[in-house]
Amino acid sequence: MHRYFGRKSLIYLLTFIVAVTLNWLIPRFMPGDPVLRMLTRSSVSNPESLAPMREYYENVFGLDVPLWQQYLNYWSELLQGNMGISVWLFPAPVTGVILKAVPYTLALLIPSILLSWVAGNKVGALAARRKWLDNTVLPLGYVLTATPYMWLGILLAWSLGIVMGIFPIAGGYSFALRPSFTVGFIANAFTHWFLPFLSLFLVAFGGWAIGMRNLIIYELEADYANYLEALGTPRKLIRRYAFRNAMLPQLTGLALQLGVLVAGALVTEIVFAYPGLGYLILQAIQNQDFFLLQGVFLFIVIGVLLANFIIDIIYVLVDPRTRTGLQGGTA
Amino acid sequence: MRTELYFAFRNRKVVGGFAVILAFLLLGLIAPLFTDHGPNDYVGPPAAPPSGEYWFGTTTFGQDIFLQFANGLRSTFLVGLLGGGIAAIVGMTIGFVAGYRGGIVDEALNMLTNIVLVLPALAVLIILHTYIGIKSVPAQALFIGLFSWPWVARAVRAQTLSLRSREFVDLARLSGLRPLTIIRREIAPNMSSYLLLTFILLFGGSVLFAATLDFIGLGPTESISLGLMMNNAVQWSALHLGLWWWFVPPGLGITAIVGALYVMNVGLDEVFNPKLREM
Numbered sequence: 001m002h003r004y005f006g007r008k009s010l011i012y013l014l015t016f017i018v019a020v021t022l023n024w025l026i027p028r029f030m031p032g033d034p035v036l037r038m039l040t041r042s043s044v045s046n047p048e049s050l051a052p053m054r055e056y057y058e059n060v061f062g063l064d065v066p067l068w069q070q071y072l073n074y075w076s077e078l079l080q081g082n083m084g085i086s087v088w089l090f091p092a093p094v095t096g097v098i099l100k101a102v103p104y105t106l107a108l109l110i111p112s113i114l115l116s117w118v119a120g121n122k123v124g125a126l127a128a129r130r131k132w133l134d135n136t137v138l139p140l141g142y143v144l145t146a147t148p149y150m151w152l153g154i155l156l157a158w159s160l161g162i163v164m165g166i167f168p169i170a171g172g173y174s175f176a177l178r179p180s181f182t183v184g185f186i187a188n189a190f191t192h193w194f195l196p197f198l199s200l201f202l203v204a205f206g207g208w209a210i211g212m213r214n215l216i217i218y219e220l221e222a223d224y225a226n227y228l229e230a231l232g233t234p235r236k237l238i239r240r241y242a243f244r245n246a247m248l249p250q251l252t253g254l255a256l257q258l259g260v261l262v263a264g265a266l267v268t269e270i271v272f273a274y275p276g277l278g279y280l281i282l283q284a285i286q287n288q289d290f291f292l293l294q295g296v297f298l299f300i301v302i303g304v305l306l307a308n309f310i311i312d313i314i315y316v317l318v319d320p321r322t323r324t325g326l327q328g329g330t331a
Numbered sequence: 332m333r334t335e336l337y338f339a340f341r342n343r344k345v346v347g348g349f350a351v352i353l354a355f356l357l358l359g360l361i362a363p364l365f366t367d368h369g370p371n372d373y374v375g376p377p378a379a380p381p382s383g384e385y386w387f388g389t390t391t392f393g394q395d396i397f398l399q400f401a402n403g404l405r406s407t408f409l410v411g412l413l414g415g416g417i418a419a420i421v422g423m424t425i426g427f428v429a430g431y432r433g434g435i436v437d438e439a440l441n442m443l444t445n446i447v448l449v450l451p452a453l454a455v456l457i458i459l460h461t462y463i464g465i466k467s468v469p470a471q472a473l474f475i476g477l478f479s480w481p482w483v484a485r486a487v488r489a490q491t492l493s494l495r496s497r498e499f500v501d502l503a504r505l506s507g508l509r510p511l512t513i514i515r516r517e518i519a520p521n522m523s524s525y526l527l528l529t530f531i532l533l534f535g536g537s538v539l540f541a542a543t544l545d546f547i548g549l550g551p552t553e554s555i556s557l558g559l560m561m562n563n564a565v566q567w568s569a570l571h572l573g574l575w576w577w578f579v580p581p582g583l584g585i586t587a588i589v590g591a592l593y594v595m596n597v598g599l600d601e602v603f604n605p606k607l608r609e610m
């Protein structure tokens with residue numbers, strides 16, 4: 001078990017280092033000069049004032065020291081939680097801006113991931129080897145999992161939001177309200193939350209249902225299932241064993257899908273102008289706010305790594321083989 | 332090979348999925364040939380609903396949505412083909428080498444695979460796209476391909492590992508074949524069906540990735556794509572104006588293509604794996 005966690009932690013640590021390095025590397029070694037672009041954006045006509053401005057920006061970006069020192073400085077700033085100043089919301093620090101948006105993204109992601117995973121597994125397991133249910137769940141699942149997140153979001157916003165007028169389609173809460181812990185505000189925030197949640201839930205649900213259905217069919221054909229059947233075990237019990245065995249690959253699948261799910265949440269937020277990280281990304285891109293964009297990137301990486309780690313812990317809890325150091329730990 | 336073709340033509344999932352994809356491909360290839368206008372030209376009345384003249388209606392600026400759709404299909408297929416192809420090549424190369432060589436090479440490649448696997452690809456692509464400013468579809472496909480190979484490498488490595496110790500591979504090694512030749516002639520053919528299925532999934536994944544990036548507004552600036560159409564529709568408040576014909580076709584096109592790919596994948600699985608065939 002120690003070996004298992006040690007190995008996993010090493011991978012996550014390396015991934016984090018790679019992500020930070022990429023984040024530092026890309027702006028510095030890509031074609032195009034961000035400082036120059038900012039200078040053009042401020043459109044200074046006087047060439048004499050250009051030089052001091054350039055010097056100022058290079059100083060702000062920390063470009064006036066050797067490369068290796070820039071890299072080390074970047075790390076030390078980062079470890080102190082300093083990711084720079086946002087251009088879009090000048091002069092707010094990037095870390096603060098992001099921390100304000102993170103709760104909204106988590107409020108969308110956590111329920112939609114957990115509920116879709118649980119519901120998808122249940123429905124998928126029910127559908128396996130039941131003709132009529134299978135014939136409805138399977139096509140529906142394929143359509144849902146092939147749907148681009150933003151398109152389902154657009155369709156829901158249009159049909160339930162605009163045509164039928166049941167749900168609001170933009171923002172995290174009504175502009176007339178201020179965030180507070182009152183019933184009115186929470187109810188209002190809930191109606192804003194529901195549609196983005198629903199579109200995330202539906203797309204992810206399709207994938208889990210199909211995955212579980214296929215795994216159950218595979219398990220029901222395994223030797224142990226045949227053996228139990230030959231012994232005259234009730235079908236219900238066999239299905240329960242199959243379900244428990246099929247949970248393990250689905251758990252691994254959850255870890256693998258995290259990146260895609262986060263990506264889905266980002267574009268869904270953009271559709272609904274939901275004030276989470278996806279919305280920040282859009283604003284950062286439109287306002288050329290590179291510090292903010294890079295900060296969001298690092299936050300997403302950290303979040304995905306943490307979630308991976310949590311799934312690893314759950315995996316150890318549900319799969320005894322990883323605890324005894326037998327096979328299965330590599331999954 | 333012939334038995335596989337026989338079962339493929341009898342499999343409804345394969346035939347149906349293939350027909351849908353072929354239809355969209357032909358539409359994308361042929362339709363733009365019948366007009367002198369580019370996809371972004373202002374050709375018709377603004378915000379017109381679908382009619383005999385403008386099959387999918389027009390945008391608020393009077394652009395023909397059917398024309399945009401057909402041209403967007405081209406980008407979709409291009410990005411799927413190139414992105415999926417690059418990811419398949421990188422993933423297979425790394426998987427074969429890691430699985431066949433083993434030892435320290437395997438350790439290093441495995442570590443690399445795991446790192447890219449947990450790195451959220453879209454976030455990396457957003458950063459890359461913003462700084463570099465992608466101009467063409469192939470460039471976009473290249474980046475998508477470079478970040479979606481890890482699970483392929485993992486699966487190919489595992490299969491190579493199990494094939495490596497079989498007798499026929501030992502025999503090939505004894506007869507002095509070079510490692511590359513062994514991989515190409517002895518190992519790869521044994522998983523060719525799996526590799527084809529992998530490529531189909533990668534194709535679908537690349538299409539969805541590209542649509543996401545285009546929708547955020549980071550797609551190729553020089554051409555139209557289905558994701559960009561949705562971006563435009565949302566940006567120019569097609570939802571509030573009730574221009575459903577602007578945002579329904581592009582999403583429907585992507586869903587149909589990717590869904591058909593998935594269904595075809597399942598069908599092909601049944602073709603290659605006799606256990607799954609319905610008799």
